[in-house]
Amino acid sequence: MSNRAVFATKFGAIAATVGSSVGLGNIWRFPYEAGIHGGGAFLLCYMLCVFLLGVPVLCAEFCMGRGTRSNVFGAYLKLSPKGKWHLSGYIGIIASFLIISFYSVVAGWTLEYCISSITGQLDFSNTAAGHGQFLSLTTGWRPVVWTVIFMLCNFGVLSAGVTKGIEKMSNILMPILFLLLIAFCINSASLPGFREGISFLFSPDFSQITPSVLLGALGQAFFSMSLGLGCMMTYASYFNDKTRLGRTAVISSVLDASVAILAGIIIFPAVFSFGLSPQAGPTLVFEVMPHIFMQLPGGLIWSTLFFLLLFIASITSTISMSEISISFFCDEKKMSRRKSTLLSSVIAMAGALLCALSFGPLKDFTIAGLTFFDLFDYVSSNICLPIGGFICALFVGWFADTKFISDQFTDFGLYRFPMLAPLRFALRYICPVAIFLIFLNSLGLI
Numbered sequence: 197m198s199n200r201a202v203f204a205t206k207f208g209a210i211a212a213t214v215g216s217s218v219g220l221g222n223i224w225r226f227p228y229e230a231g232i233h234g235g236g237a238f239l240l241c242y243m244l245c246v247f248l249l250g251v252p253v254l255c256a257e258f259c260m261g262r263g264t265r266s267n268v269f270g271a272y273l274k275l276s277p278k279g280k281w282h283l284s285g286y287i288g289i290i291a292s293f294l295i296i297s298f299y300s301v302v303a304g305w306t307l308e309y310c311i312s313s314i315t316g317q318l319d320f321s322n323t324a325a326g327h328g329q330f331l332s333l334t335t336g337w338r339p340v341v342w343t344v345i346f347m348l349c350n351f352g353v354l355s356a357g358v359t360k361g362i363e364k365m366s367n368i369l370m371p372i373l374f375l376l377l378i379a380f381c382i383n384s385a386s387l388p389g390f391r392e393g394i395s396f397l398f399s400p401d402f403s404q405i406t407p408s409v410l411l412g413a414l415g416q417a418f419f420s421m422s423l424g425l426g427c428m429m430t431y432a433s434y435f436n437d438k439t440r441l442g443r444t445a446v447i448s449s450v451l452d453a454s455v456a457i458l459a460g461i462i463i464f465p466a467v468f469s470f471g472l473s474p475q476a477g478p479t480l481v482f483e484v485m486p487h488i489f490m491q492l493p494g495g496l497i498w499s500t501l502f503f504l505l506l507f508i509a510s511i512t513s514t515i516s517m518s519e520i521s522i523s524f525f526c527d528e529k530k531m532s533r534r535k536s537t538l539l540s541s542v543i544a545m546a547g548a549l550l551c552a553l554s555f556g557p558l559k560d561f562t563i564a565g566l567t568f569f570d571l572f573d574y575v576s577s578n579i580c581l582p583i584g585g586f587i588c589a590l591f592v593g594w595f596a597d598t599k600f601i602s603d604q605f606t607d608f609g610l611y612r613f614p615m616l617a618p619l620r621f622a623l624r625y626i627c628p629v630a631i632f633l634i635f636l637n638s639l640g641l642i
Contacts, residue, residue, distance in 0.1 A: 261432030268426030297547030
């Protein structure tokens with residue numbers, strides 16, 4: 197489209213892309229996955245998966261998005277007008293709504309924790325008190341209020357558009373996020389358990405590398421990079437013609453993995469310093485870390501900054517997920533940006549309210565034994581994302597025109613791209629098999 201919005205700068209394109217992939221998956225999920233799966237062994241497998249699986253699929257999404265200047269539905273339709281590939285675009289659109297719905301509830305928790313830290317209302321003087329406060333902050337009607345506040349923040353950025361909204365927000369928030377991460381790492385270096393925590397994270401015990409650890413690392417790499425949704429395809433459609441796709445994919449992947457590693461450097465030394473377990477699971481961030489902060493000098497300040505960090509990571513991710521449907525409504529339904537943003541936000545808000553209420557009035561309402569929160573999480577993460585990523589890898593690896601792919605990565609012959617053959621090989625053979633294994637593992641079949 198000739199009038200399609202374009203990121204104004206290279207930094208803005210990278211900041212937006214990294215902001216899309218960096219989220220709670222890096223700062224919340226990675227530490228507890230690493231803690232459960234042995235630390236260094238998991239990290240080694242994770243890094244291998246980022247480059248063997250993540251980078252090729254990211255390149256595939258970039259190629260389709262920038263090459264067609266279209267949304268996830270329209271990209272498949274333009275590249276294969278006589279096929280049915282475009283129907284897979286609906287998977288990404290549906291998944292984006294499901295993820296925003298439950299993700300916004302957790303993001304609302306981070307916002308409430310941040311405010312509660314500022315006002316001195318957090319009581320994590322001991323683990324029992326911390327667990328009780330977590331339940332009081334995340335059950336009943338309170339999650340509804342904070343979910344709505346978070347969704348309104350999300351809408352505010354999206355309504356400003358691609359350049360003035362998404363790019364401007366990313367240019368401001370991503371540097372802040374990395375500065376906060378560095379500040380926390382410096383603080384971790386002063387803790388008595390720093391050496392033990394670093395050893396746990398960076399000293400792999402190869403005997404702990406099991407099929408379960410490998411599959412966990414595959415899943416973490418895939419989901420933390422926002423692959424399979426169409427986020428990256430949509431953002432790539434806003435890249436300008438001078439954006440080097442291969443280089444941008446590698447830089448984005450490295451920065452995304454760096455955030456996960458920095459989160460580990462922050463959390464594990466703190467955990468070992470106070471004699472707590474790195475295998476605390478999902479409660480590691482919301483119960484264990486506040487308890488640790490309360491024992492540090494200036495604990496409320498550190499706690500406030502930590503949950504501000506989580507909030508920033510959350511909103512940059514939900515912005516990109518929202519853009520999937522907004523771009524679809526604009527391109528395919530010929531709706532204005534304002535109407536598309538409003539419609540997308542209303543649909544997401546409805547789902548988010550159901551998920552928030554599943555911790556209160558709707559907690560006993562289940563479908564197949566799952567609350568709305570758990571159901572939306574399961575369907576999107578375990579079914580939609582693997583299928584979307586699998587289809588993208590197959591399409592670019594086997595069916596997309598070779599010249600089209602080459603033109604995108606060489607800027608129509610202006611630059612050399614020696615990794616084109618290895619990329620096509622990975623997309624044909626390595627990625628589909630890996631994603632299929634993730635799919636089977638997520639369904640509990642292996």
